[in-house]
Amino acid sequence: MLQIFKSTDSGLITLDQVEDGAWINLVNPKEQEILYISNNLNIPVGLIKDALDEEERSRIEVDEGCTVIIIDIPVPNTNLPEGGTYYTVPLGIIINKTNIVTVSLKENYVIKSFIERKNKSFYTFKKTRFLLQILYKNSKLYLQYLRNIDRTSDKIECRLHKSLKNKELIQLLELEKSLVYFSTSLKSNEMVLEKIQRSTPVKMYPEDTELLEDVIIENKQAIEMANIYSNILTGTMDAYASVISNNLNIVMKFLTSVTIIMSLPTMVASFFGMNVDVPFQNNPHAFVIIFVMTMFFSVILAFTMVKKQLF
Structure with a gap:
Protein backbone atom coordinates (compact mmCIF):
# COMPACT_ATOMS: atom_id res chain seq x y z
CA MET A 1 0.00 0.00 0.00
CA ASN A 247 -4.82 -27.90 43.77
CA LEU A 248 -4.61 -31.14 41.85
CA ASN A 249 -3.15 -32.92 44.89
CA ILE A 250 -6.04 -31.66 47.04
CA VAL A 251 -8.59 -33.01 44.57
CA MET A 252 -6.80 -36.35 44.35
CA LYS A 253 -6.65 -36.58 48.17
CA PHE A 254 -10.38 -35.93 48.40
CA LEU A 255 -11.22 -38.52 45.76
CA THR A 256 -8.94 -41.07 47.41
CA SER A 257 -10.62 -40.51 50.78
CA VAL A 258 -14.07 -40.90 49.25
CA THR A 259 -12.94 -44.10 47.54
CA ILE A 260 -11.69 -45.55 50.84
CA ILE A 261 -14.97 -44.74 52.63
CA MET A 262 -17.05 -46.18 49.80
CA SER A 263 -14.95 -49.34 49.75
CA LEU A 264 -16.24 -50.37 53.21
CA PRO A 265 -19.91 -50.86 52.18
CA THR A 266 -18.74 -52.50 48.98
CA MET A 267 -16.58 -54.95 50.89
CA VAL A 268 -19.40 -55.85 53.34
CA ALA A 269 -21.86 -56.32 50.49
CA SER A 270 -19.34 -58.60 48.77
CA PHE A 271 -19.04 -60.80 51.86
CA PHE A 272 -22.80 -61.18 52.26
CA GLY A 273 -23.21 -61.85 48.56
CA MET A 274 -21.20 -65.10 48.69
CA ASN A 275 -22.97 -68.41 48.18
CA VAL A 276 -22.10 -69.70 51.67
CA ASP A 277 -23.68 -69.52 55.08
CA VAL A 278 -23.49 -65.98 56.46
CA PRO A 279 -24.77 -64.32 59.64
CA PHE A 280 -28.35 -63.02 59.68
CA GLN A 281 -29.26 -65.06 56.60
CA ASN A 282 -32.52 -66.18 58.20
CA ASN A 283 -33.25 -62.91 59.94
CA PRO A 284 -36.12 -60.97 58.30
CA HIS A 285 -34.39 -57.70 59.22
CA ALA A 286 -30.96 -58.74 57.93
CA PHE A 287 -30.72 -56.02 55.29
CA VAL A 288 -31.51 -53.24 57.75
CA ILE A 289 -29.06 -54.57 60.32
CA ILE A 290 -26.26 -54.92 57.81
CA PHE A 291 -27.01 -51.50 56.30
CA VAL A 292 -27.00 -49.72 59.67
CA MET A 293 -23.78 -51.43 60.77
CA THR A 294 -22.08 -50.56 57.50
CA MET A 295 -23.16 -46.91 57.66
CA PHE A 296 -22.03 -46.74 61.30
CA PHE A 297 -18.51 -47.91 60.51
CA SER A 298 -18.38 -45.71 57.40
CA VAL A 299 -19.30 -42.64 59.47
CA ILE A 300 -16.67 -43.54 62.06
CA LEU A 301 -14.08 -43.90 59.29
CA ALA A 302 -15.11 -40.61 57.69
CA PHE A 303 -14.97 -38.80 61.07
CA THR A 304 -11.50 -40.21 61.71
CA MET A 305 -10.23 -39.08 58.29
CA VAL A 306 -11.67 -35.59 58.80
CA LYS A 307 -9.89 -35.29 62.15
CA LYS A 308 -6.63 -36.33 60.48
CA GLN A 309 -7.29 -33.73 57.73
CA LEU A 310 -7.37 -36.38 55.02
CA PHE A 311 -10.38 -34.64 53.43
Missing part, protein backbone atom coordinates in the same frame (compact mmCIF):
# COMPACT_ATOMS: atom_id res chain seq x y z
CA LEU A 2 1.31 3.44 -0.98
CA GLN A 3 0.00 6.62 0.64
CA ILE A 4 1.21 10.18 0.08
CA PHE A 5 0.36 12.99 2.51
CA LYS A 6 1.25 16.65 2.78
CA SER A 7 0.59 19.29 5.39
CA THR A 8 -1.16 22.44 4.16
CA ASP A 9 -2.87 25.42 5.74
CA SER A 10 -6.12 23.44 5.70
CA GLY A 11 -4.53 20.40 7.35
CA LEU A 12 -3.20 17.05 6.19
CA ILE A 13 -4.20 16.19 2.63
CA THR A 14 -3.75 13.10 0.46
CA LEU A 15 -1.85 13.38 -2.83
CA ASP A 16 -1.72 11.23 -5.94
CA GLN A 17 1.85 12.18 -6.84
CA VAL A 18 5.05 12.76 -4.91
CA GLU A 19 5.78 16.41 -4.12
CA ASP A 20 8.50 18.20 -2.16
CA GLY A 21 7.65 18.31 1.52
CA ALA A 22 5.32 15.30 1.27
CA TRP A 23 5.28 12.25 3.55
CA ILE A 24 5.20 8.87 1.80
CA ASN A 25 3.92 5.91 3.80
CA LEU A 26 4.56 2.38 2.52
CA VAL A 27 2.87 -0.61 4.17
CA ASN A 28 3.86 -4.03 2.79
CA PRO A 29 4.34 -2.35 -0.62
CA LYS A 30 4.29 -4.06 -3.98
CA GLU A 31 7.39 -4.15 -6.15
CA GLN A 32 6.13 -1.42 -8.49
CA GLU A 33 5.36 0.85 -5.54
CA ILE A 34 8.90 0.41 -4.24
CA LEU A 35 10.35 1.19 -7.67
CA TYR A 36 8.11 4.24 -8.04
CA ILE A 37 9.35 5.77 -4.79
CA SER A 38 12.93 4.75 -5.50
CA ASN A 39 12.93 6.42 -8.93
CA ASN A 40 11.12 9.59 -7.86
CA LEU A 41 13.12 10.24 -4.68
CA ASN A 42 16.47 8.69 -5.65
CA ILE A 43 16.34 6.25 -2.75
CA PRO A 44 18.13 2.92 -3.26
CA VAL A 45 15.69 0.01 -3.43
CA GLY A 46 17.74 -1.88 -0.84
CA LEU A 47 17.13 0.80 1.80
CA ILE A 48 13.37 0.49 1.35
CA LYS A 49 13.41 -3.30 1.43
CA ASP A 50 15.55 -3.41 4.58
CA ALA A 51 12.59 -2.28 6.67
CA LEU A 52 10.44 -5.07 5.19
CA ASP A 53 12.65 -7.75 6.75
CA GLU A 54 11.11 -8.93 10.04
CA GLU A 55 14.57 -9.82 11.35
CA GLU A 56 16.14 -6.45 10.52
CA ARG A 57 17.88 -4.92 13.55
CA SER A 58 17.40 -1.36 14.75
CA ARG A 59 20.04 0.95 13.31
CA ILE A 60 20.79 4.33 11.76
CA GLU A 61 22.96 5.07 8.76
CA VAL A 62 23.53 7.66 6.05
CA ASP A 63 23.68 6.33 2.48
CA GLU A 64 23.67 8.25 -0.82
CA GLY A 65 22.25 11.42 0.67
CA CYS A 66 19.55 9.55 2.63
CA THR A 67 19.36 9.15 6.38
CA VAL A 68 17.87 5.78 7.29
CA ILE A 69 16.52 5.06 10.77
CA ILE A 70 15.12 1.60 11.52
CA ILE A 71 13.41 1.02 14.86
CA ASP A 72 11.25 -1.75 16.32
CA ILE A 73 7.58 -0.95 16.94
CA PRO A 74 5.02 -2.97 18.97
CA VAL A 75 2.16 -4.69 17.17
CA PRO A 76 -0.78 -6.56 18.80
CA ASN A 77 -0.95 -10.29 18.12
CA THR A 78 -4.40 -10.88 16.62
CA ASN A 79 -3.92 -14.64 16.25
CA LEU A 80 -4.71 -15.33 19.91
CA PRO A 81 -8.35 -14.99 21.04
CA GLU A 82 -7.44 -13.87 24.56
CA GLY A 83 -5.56 -10.80 23.32
CA GLY A 84 -3.03 -8.88 25.39
CA THR A 85 -0.01 -10.34 23.58
CA TYR A 86 2.32 -8.47 21.27
CA TYR A 87 5.37 -8.76 19.08
CA THR A 88 7.59 -6.24 17.32
CA VAL A 89 8.29 -5.41 13.68
CA PRO A 90 10.76 -2.98 12.07
CA LEU A 91 9.70 0.50 10.99
CA GLY A 92 11.96 2.24 8.50
CA ILE A 93 12.14 6.04 8.36
CA ILE A 94 14.03 7.44 5.37
CA ILE A 95 14.80 11.15 5.10
CA ASN A 96 16.28 12.86 2.06
CA LYS A 97 16.54 16.54 1.14
CA THR A 98 12.87 16.95 0.22
CA ASN A 99 10.79 14.16 1.73
CA ILE A 100 10.31 11.69 4.55
CA VAL A 101 9.35 8.07 3.86
CA THR A 102 8.05 5.51 6.37
CA VAL A 103 8.19 1.81 5.52
CA SER A 104 6.66 -1.05 7.49
CA LEU A 105 5.57 -4.61 6.88
CA LYS A 106 2.29 -4.26 8.80
CA GLU A 107 -0.18 -1.56 9.63
CA ASN A 108 0.56 -0.14 13.06
CA TYR A 109 -0.84 2.38 15.47
CA VAL A 110 2.32 4.54 15.46
CA ILE A 111 1.80 5.60 11.84
CA LYS A 112 -1.98 5.27 11.97
CA SER A 113 -2.21 7.90 14.71
CA PHE A 114 -0.60 10.47 12.39
CA ILE A 115 -2.76 9.49 9.42
CA GLU A 116 -5.90 9.81 11.56
CA ARG A 117 -4.68 13.26 12.67
CA LYS A 118 -4.52 12.33 16.34
CA ASN A 119 -1.21 14.21 16.48
CA LYS A 120 -2.21 17.63 15.23
CA SER A 121 1.08 19.43 15.82
CA PHE A 122 3.10 17.69 13.11
CA TYR A 123 3.99 18.91 9.64
CA THR A 124 5.27 16.69 6.85
CA PHE A 125 7.78 19.30 5.67
CA LYS A 126 9.40 19.52 9.14
CA LYS A 127 11.17 16.22 8.64
CA THR A 128 13.34 16.16 11.76
CA ARG A 129 10.45 17.19 13.99
CA PHE A 130 8.22 14.58 12.38
CA LEU A 131 10.90 11.91 12.89
CA LEU A 132 11.17 12.71 16.59
CA GLN A 133 7.39 12.75 16.96
CA ILE A 134 7.25 9.24 15.48
CA LEU A 135 9.94 8.09 17.91
CA TYR A 136 8.09 9.70 20.82
CA LYS A 137 4.79 8.12 19.83
CA ASN A 138 6.51 4.74 19.57
CA SER A 139 7.92 5.03 23.11
CA LYS A 140 4.52 6.06 24.49
CA LEU A 141 2.89 3.12 22.70
CA TYR A 142 5.31 0.70 24.35
CA LEU A 143 4.30 2.10 27.73
CA GLN A 144 0.60 1.74 26.88
CA TYR A 145 0.99 -1.86 25.75
CA LEU A 146 3.07 -2.68 28.84
CA ARG A 147 0.19 -1.49 31.02
CA ASN A 148 -2.18 -3.66 28.95
CA ILE A 149 0.07 -6.67 29.56
CA ASP A 150 0.05 -5.95 33.30
CA ARG A 151 -3.77 -5.75 33.38
CA THR A 152 -4.10 -8.96 31.35
CA SER A 153 -1.73 -10.81 33.69
CA ASP A 154 -3.81 -9.68 36.70
CA LYS A 155 -6.96 -11.13 35.12
CA ILE A 156 -5.23 -14.43 34.40
CA GLU A 157 -3.88 -14.61 37.96
CA CYS A 158 -7.42 -14.33 39.34
CA ARG A 159 -8.43 -17.40 37.33
CA LEU A 160 -5.29 -19.27 38.36
CA HIS A 161 -6.30 -19.43 42.03
CA LYS A 162 -8.80 -22.23 41.31
CA SER A 163 -7.34 -23.60 38.11
CA LEU A 164 -6.31 -27.22 37.60
CA LYS A 165 -5.32 -26.80 33.96
CA ASN A 166 -2.34 -25.41 32.06
CA LYS A 167 -4.34 -22.93 29.95
CA GLU A 168 -3.66 -19.95 32.21
CA LEU A 169 0.03 -20.80 32.51
CA ILE A 170 0.31 -20.93 28.72
CA GLN A 171 -1.33 -17.51 28.52
CA LEU A 172 1.18 -16.15 31.02
CA LEU A 173 3.95 -17.67 28.92
CA GLU A 174 2.66 -15.76 25.89
CA LEU A 175 2.71 -12.55 27.92
CA GLU A 176 6.26 -13.28 29.00
CA LYS A 177 7.27 -13.74 25.36
CA SER A 178 5.76 -10.32 24.60
CA LEU A 179 7.85 -8.79 27.38
CA VAL A 180 11.01 -10.44 26.00
CA TYR A 181 10.26 -8.97 22.55
CA PHE A 182 9.64 -5.57 24.11
CA SER A 183 12.76 -5.61 26.26
CA THR A 184 15.02 -6.62 23.36
CA SER A 185 13.49 -4.10 20.95
CA LEU A 186 13.56 -1.23 23.45
CA LYS A 187 17.26 -1.76 24.12
CA SER A 188 17.96 -1.73 20.38
CA ASN A 189 15.90 1.45 20.00
CA GLU A 190 17.85 3.00 22.87
CA MET A 191 21.10 2.55 20.94
CA VAL A 192 19.57 4.29 17.92
CA LEU A 193 18.30 7.20 20.03
CA GLU A 194 21.67 7.65 21.70
CA LYS A 195 23.39 7.65 18.32
CA ILE A 196 20.98 10.32 17.04
CA GLN A 197 21.73 12.41 20.12
CA ARG A 198 25.48 11.87 19.81
CA SER A 199 26.08 12.23 16.06
CA THR A 200 23.02 14.33 14.98
CA PRO A 201 22.66 12.73 11.51
CA VAL A 202 19.76 15.11 10.77
CA LYS A 203 19.58 18.86 11.28
CA MET A 204 18.15 19.64 14.69
CA TYR A 205 16.89 22.82 16.35
CA PRO A 206 16.83 23.54 20.11
CA GLU A 207 13.19 22.42 20.46
CA ASP A 208 14.06 19.22 18.57
CA THR A 209 16.86 18.52 21.06
CA GLU A 210 14.40 18.81 23.94
CA LEU A 211 11.96 16.45 22.24
CA LEU A 212 14.75 13.93 21.63
CA GLU A 213 15.60 14.01 25.34
CA ASP A 214 11.94 13.33 26.14
CA VAL A 215 11.97 10.37 23.75
CA ILE A 216 15.06 8.92 25.43
CA ILE A 217 13.47 9.33 28.87
CA GLU A 218 10.25 7.61 27.77
CA ASN A 219 12.23 4.78 26.17
CA LYS A 220 14.27 4.23 29.34
CA GLN A 221 11.07 4.16 31.38
CA ALA A 222 9.62 1.55 29.03
CA ILE A 223 12.78 -0.57 29.40
CA GLU A 224 12.51 -0.45 33.21
CA MET A 225 8.81 -1.32 33.13
CA ALA A 226 9.42 -4.25 30.76
CA ASN A 227 12.16 -5.61 33.04
CA ILE A 228 10.02 -5.22 36.17
CA TYR A 229 6.96 -6.88 34.61
CA SER A 230 9.10 -9.66 33.20
CA ASN A 231 10.62 -10.44 36.63
CA ILE A 232 7.19 -10.36 38.28
CA LEU A 233 5.69 -12.59 35.61
CA THR A 234 8.51 -15.12 35.86
CA GLY A 235 8.03 -15.40 39.63
CA THR A 236 4.26 -15.58 39.22
CA MET A 237 4.50 -18.45 36.73
CA ASP A 238 6.75 -20.45 39.06
CA ALA A 239 4.44 -19.82 42.02
CA TYR A 240 1.24 -20.69 40.19
CA ALA A 241 2.74 -23.80 38.66
CA SER A 242 3.08 -25.00 42.25
CA VAL A 243 -0.46 -23.78 43.05
CA ILE A 244 -1.94 -25.80 40.17
CA SER A 245 -0.02 -28.87 41.28
CA ASN A 246 -1.19 -28.35 44.88
